[in-house]
Amino acid sequence: MKILIANRGEIALRVLRAAHELNIGTVAVYSMADKDALHVKLADEAYCIGKSFSRDSYLNMENILSVAVLAQVNYIHPGYGFLSESPLFRRLCRECNIGFIGPHERTMELMGDKVMAKEIAKKAGIPVVPGSDGEVATEEEALRIARTIGYPLLVKASSGGGGKGIRIVEREEELKGAFTASKNEALANFGSDGVYLEKYLKNPRHIEFQILRDEFGNAVHLGERDCSLQRRKQKVVEESPSPTLPADLRQRMGEAAVKCADASDYLGAGTVEFLLVSDGSFYFMEMNTRIQVEHPVTEMVTGVDLVKEQILIALGQELSMKDKPLELRGHALECRINAEDPANNFAPSPGNISFLHFPSGNGIRVDSACYSGADIVPFYDSMVAKIIVHGKDRAEAISKMKSALYELTIQGIKTNQEYQEEIISSDFFRDGDYHTLTLDHMRG
Known part of the structure; x- marks a missing residue:
C-alpha cells in the first residue's frame, strides 16, 4: 500500500507521519524549489514534478498523476490548498484507477459552488444568510435584489475563497462599482465571474x-x-x-x-x-x-x-x-x-x-x-x-x-x-x- 502526498510543507509532513503510523508507504512530490524540503527527505520515495512555480509543479495534474502511475501508488492525499478541492483532479484520479483521500467529485462540485452549497443547506433545513437566489447576472438585477435584502450587503464570488471576489456595499450608489470589481476579481482568480448577493452581518x-x-x-x-x-x-x-x-x-x-x-x-x-x-x-x-x-x-x-x-x-x-x-x-x-x-x-x-x-x-x-x-x-x-x-x-x-x-x-x-x-x-x-x-x- 502506497499513498502519494500531492502537497508540500507542514501538511505533507502531517500526512506522511499518519501514513507511517498506519504502516503505509509514502511517495513525496516536490518542485525544484523544494528539493531540500523535509517531506522529500522523510518519504519512502520522492519525485520532482516541475519548476518552482505552483502551476509548474503542485498544480500540474499531469505530472503528479504520471508519478502516481510510475510509483504504482494506491491513493493520493491532496492535503489542503493546491488541488485539494479540484473536482477535475478527483475525476482524473478515478480514471487512472487511483484512490483519492477525500470526497467524491460531485460533492466537491456542489459544495465548492457557494450558491449551490447554500441551496443544499437550505433544503436540509439549515439557516442561510438572506441573499439572492443564485448568481446575479446584471447590475440592474443586483440593484433590484439589493432593495429587497437591504444594506449593508456583500457581493461575493460564487467560486473560490480566501476573501477574494468579495465587496462590502454600504449604500446603493456603491453597488455598481462593487459588482463590477467583484466579478473581475472572481474571473481573474477563479476562472469564473459568477457572483451573488448576501446580507452583511455586522461583527459576526x-x-x-x-x-x-x-x-x-x-x-x-x-x-x-x-x-x-x-x-x-x-x-x-x-x-x-x-x-x-x-x-x-x-x-x-x-x-x-x-x-x-x-x-x-x-x-x-x-x-x-x-x-x-x-x-x-x-x-x-x-x-x-x-x-x-x-x-x-x-x-x-x-x-x-x-x-x-x-x-x-x-x-x-x-x-x-x-x-x-x-x-x-x-x-x-x-x-x-x-x-x-x-x-x-x-x-x-x-x-x-x-x-x-x-x-x-x-x-x-x-x-x-x-x-x-x-x-x-x-x-x-x-x-x-x-x-x-x-x-x-x-x-x-x-x-x-x-x-x-x-x-x-x-x-x-x-x-x-x-x-x-x-x-x-x-x-x-x-x-x-x-x-x-x-x-x-x-x-x-
Whole structure:
C-alpha cells in the first residue's frame, strides 16, 4: 500500500507521519524549489514534478498523476490548498484507477459552488444568510435584489475563497462599482465571474464544525473551532472550543453540520462553516471539502487523529468513533507563524532561517516543515509553523501559548511572532470578546 502526498510543507509532513503510523508507504512530490524540503527527505520515495512555480509543479495534474502511475501508488492525499478541492483532479484520479483521500467529485462540485452549497443547506433545513437566489447576472438585477435584502450587503464570488471576489456595499450608489470589481476579481482568480448577493452581518463570529462521514452513512461532528480572529479574511488564531458558545447552541450547530454532510453525501473529513451573530442566530456560510489548516486544535481536544481517519475512511473502513459520545477535553489554541513583516504591512519575508528553535513541553505541539538552515521560498504561502497548545481550561491554554511564543526563536527572516504575542496578551482575547473584524480594527 502506497499513498502519494500531492502537497508540500507542514501538511505533507502531517500526512506522511499518519501514513507511517498506519504502516503505509509514502511517495513525496516536490518542485525544484523544494528539493531540500523535509517531506522529500522523510518519504519512502520522492519525485520532482516541475519548476518552482505552483502551476509548474503542485498544480500540474499531469505530472503528479504520471508519478502516481510510475510509483504504482494506491491513493493520493491532496492535503489542503493546491488541488485539494479540484473536482477535475478527483475525476482524473478515478480514471487512472487511483484512490483519492477525500470526497467524491460531485460533492466537491456542489459544495465548492457557494450558491449551490447554500441551496443544499437550505433544503436540509439549515439557516442561510438572506441573499439572492443564485448568481446575479446584471447590475440592474443586483440593484433590484439589493432593495429587497437591504444594506449593508456583500457581493461575493460564487467560486473560490480566501476573501477574494468579495465587496462590502454600504449604500446603493456603491453597488455598481462593487459588482463590477467583484466579478473581475472572481474571473481573474477563479476562472469564473459568477457572483451573488448576501446580507452583511455586522461583527459576526466565524464558527466552524469538523465533520467525519464514511461510505456507510455514519456521520459525526467533533465540536467547533472559533476562527473569528482574522486579518483581511485570513485566519490568524484558532481555538476549540469557542469561548462564547453555550452547550445548547453547540448541539444545534453540530447537528446542522451533520445534516450538511448527509445532504451532500460527504466522504471523509470536512468542515462546515457558520457565521454567528450576537443574538445567537447562526447561518451556514460554506463547506470546505478537505482537511483544514487549523485541524490540530480539534485533535487536541478530542484525541482523534483526523488524518488517520481520512485515510481509513478512504480505505473503506467505518468511523472508529461512530458510536462514541463526543467529549471535548480541555481547551486548545493555535497560532499561525508566518514569514511576514507586520511593520511593513505584513509584506512576505522570504529568506534563509539561520537559526530555529521550537518550544516544547507538556501540552505543546508544533506542526512545521522548517529547520535551521531551511529556506522560506517566495513561490508559496508564507507559513513557517503552527504553534498548538492544550490546557485543562482556556486560562491554562492561554498561559501555555504565551510561554510557547516566548520560547519560539526564529532568526534570519521576519515573522508575525510579536503580533501573535500581542493578540494572545490582549484584553479582548482574554475575555473572548472578539469577532471577524477585530484584528482589522486593531491594526493593519
